[in-house]
Amino acid sequence: MNTIADRAPAHPPAGGAAEASRAAGPAADRVTPTRHVAHIDGLRALAVLAVIAYHLDERWLPGGFGGVDIFFAISGYVVSASVGAWNKGGIIAFLPWFYARRMQRIVPALLACLLLTALASKLLVPSAWLSHANETTGLYALFGFSNYYLANHRENYFSPAIDYNPYMHTWSLGVEEQFYLLFPLLFFAWTRGRRGRVVSVVLFAIAFCASVARGWQLGRTDPTASFYLITTRLFELAAGVLLFQLLDWRERRMAGSDRAPWLATAGAWLSAAVVCTGLVVSRPGNFPFPGALLPVLGTLGLLACLHGRSGGVLRTILGSGPAAYVGRLSYSLYLWHWPVFVLFRWTCGLDSIATRIAATALTFMLAMASFRWLEQPLRYSARLRAWPRVAVVALGLASIGSAYWLSMRIIGAPGSLSLSTVTRHADDWYPHAVLASPGAPQCHLQIEVARAGTGSVGIYTPAGCAQPATPPRNIFVLGDSHAAAYLTMLTEHALRSGTTLVMYNNEGCTFASLQPEREQGPCPERADAAIKDMIARGRPGDVVFLAALRLARLSSQYSRLDEAKARESMRGPSATARRAASEDALVAQLAPLARHGLRMIIDAPKPVFRAPAFRCADWFDAGNPVCAPGLEMSRNDLEQYRQPVLDSLQRIAGRVPSLRVWDPLPLLCPGASCSTIRDGKPLFFDGDHLSAHATRLLADDFERVLRDVAAMPAGS
Structure with a gap:
């Protein structure tokens, strides 16, 4: 053998x-x-x-x-x-x-x-x-x-x-x-x-x-x-x-x-x-x-x-x-x-x-x-x-x-x-840090990475920029990937105003989402560490911006989700009870910031869509089954979908006088329908994250809210 x-x-x-x-x-x-x-x-x-x-x-x-x-x-x-x-x-x-x-x-x-x-x-x-x-x-x-x-x-x-x-x-x-x-x-x-x-x-x-x-x-x-x-x-x-x-x-x-x-x-x-x-x-x-x-x-x-x-x-x-x-x-x-x-x-x-x-x-x-x-x-x-x-x-x-x-x-x-349209026009689609002023190249942001508990902190400090007439307020940003979606708007604001921007990397976690099931595991510890860090770095009059996904998603980046289940999770006695408990918990978490004299802005729920825009932007992917639900939603439908969360935010603002609710939806959806694309430009990157272009459209209104909170009486 x-x-x-x-x-x-x-x-x-x-x-x-x-x-x-x-x-x-x-x-x-x-x-x-x-x-x-x-x-x-x-x-x-x-x-x-x-x-x-x-x-x-x-x-x-x-x-x-x-x-x-x-x-x-x-x-x-x-x-x-x-x-x-x-x-x-x-x-x-x-x-x-x-x-x-x-x-x-x-x-x-x-x-x-x-x-x-x-x-x-x-x-x-x-x-x-x-x-x-x-x-x-x-x-x-x-x-x-x-x-x-x-x-x-x-x-x-x-x-x-x-x-x-x-x-x-x-x-x-x-x-x-x-x-x-x-x-x-x-x-x-x-x-x-x-x-x-x-x-x-x-x-x-x-x-x-x-x-x-x-x-x-x-x-x-x-x-x-x-x-x-x-x-x-x-x-x-x-x-x-x-x-x-x-x-x-x-x-x-x-x-x-x-x-x-x-x-x-x-x-x-x-x-x-x-x-x-x-x-x-x-x-x-x-x-x-x-x-x-x-x-x-x-x-x-x-x-x-x-x-x-x-x-x-x-x-x-x-x-x-x-x-x-x-x-x-x-x-x-x-x-x-x-x-x-x-x-x-x-x-x-x-x-x-x-x-x-x-x-x-x-x-x-x-x-x-x-x-x-x-x-x-x-x-x-x-x-x-x-x-x-x-x-x-x-x-x-x-x-x-x-x-x-x-x-x-x-x-x-x-x-x-x-x-790919998304790749060719990345500045409009993908949120990114703007680190230098186009009109004044010497004006730029210096980046420092620090630690806050088990999380990291990105600190964007203006350098070489014209000194503002009044001392700028620091802006602290905490939330989830929806907070990071504002990065383009926030860094451009920092260059214009001389503001120092402090962004907490809350990877895998969220904050102020009013969805307790998403704030488990290491998330409470990270939130506490971020709040302590804000108090250590901040001074009275500084602003805390809280941005997060507060609605159940209708789609992910790779598939459509169960819409009936999503809607059920937003309404009903169980959902109401969970939000009520979340309201109490959030008020307690924000109390130390208010006592320290920090002003707070929280964004109201933005539209969510049934398809991810970035996967449906070109002729070769528009026919993908993930795009079949379309890139538009009825504004009236969205208003009803988000109303329970909006009511919760208003109640929280009533209990925390130094907190203001900022609502971007009217600017994003001025008509009877909301769309991920307007005039050939993206407003949303996927099914719920804002595009860089959208945050630029919101910049003036965001600065209006900043002025409003600056005018709040001391102790508010």
């Missing part, structure tokens, strides 16, 4: 398992003669199709994301089989040989996908909170570390927002590439004979156990990091390596005997059932351990039970022409499917049968083109094979560096090159 290495598979697993060896390749890059193992391609096909189905609609295959776990298990097995018979020299020769193969296999298609995705994103994806992590993820992916970026920035794989990052899928490539950095160091001893094989097995067993322990611990303290990191995923790849070592050792000892074929057949079908069960029943949580056990154990069982056997229905199915072909395409399919799906979501949508068929067809076309004109030619290039292996590695690293340079040029290209 041939050894496992003699039957190493010819083609790479997709994305999360980009195996770099082809057994049928030219002899110049092989250790021993090998032949193709078709059923492993069939396993790859199952894995990549499961991932694609899950990403099209998770309801179709709820555990389809477990296809990546199948890839990992296959990868550990296959990469071991492809180098297990190395006999060309010591580790100094082995390392460049190993890494050159990885470079030729992985890098060409990956760089092409990342660069074209960067270009398409620049053209079609608007600059927004929803896309803020995209470019950085892509840059990290060039170097195989996007998984660490996603983990460190809490970009949860199962969050709806991740569906709009076209590079999210590269996390598994990062795990693979980091595994390839470790693999030669742990495996090389295997090629040195019996004692070396024992050493290698022990090393991988230690890595397996350490990874399981880390996955168990981190899965309970930081599930997002646990999902992405090599330290918690290593056990899946190590399990594949250990399977290869076990089977190879068994064959050496048993001299090719094949006992109880019926038991192997039964085991194969049982393993297939375990894999399929895992793809159906797996759910987010406790991943990768113990959540990944079913797909990993089932895959290992199939590899073991089908190994070295030429017959059987299951092996025939997995090794059939269509399955093997999809398996050979699996790396390219994995690379391309996610950027295609994400760009569809950003443009025409990915909700209908027609768009899903179109996206899948485009994925296969791009994968076939990548396989035909990039993967195969560069992987088996006779010219590259004639090069020293170190030179091939150097060329791969230089290609990555060049791709990084080109990616930076694409990212840094002027917004005018984009097809």
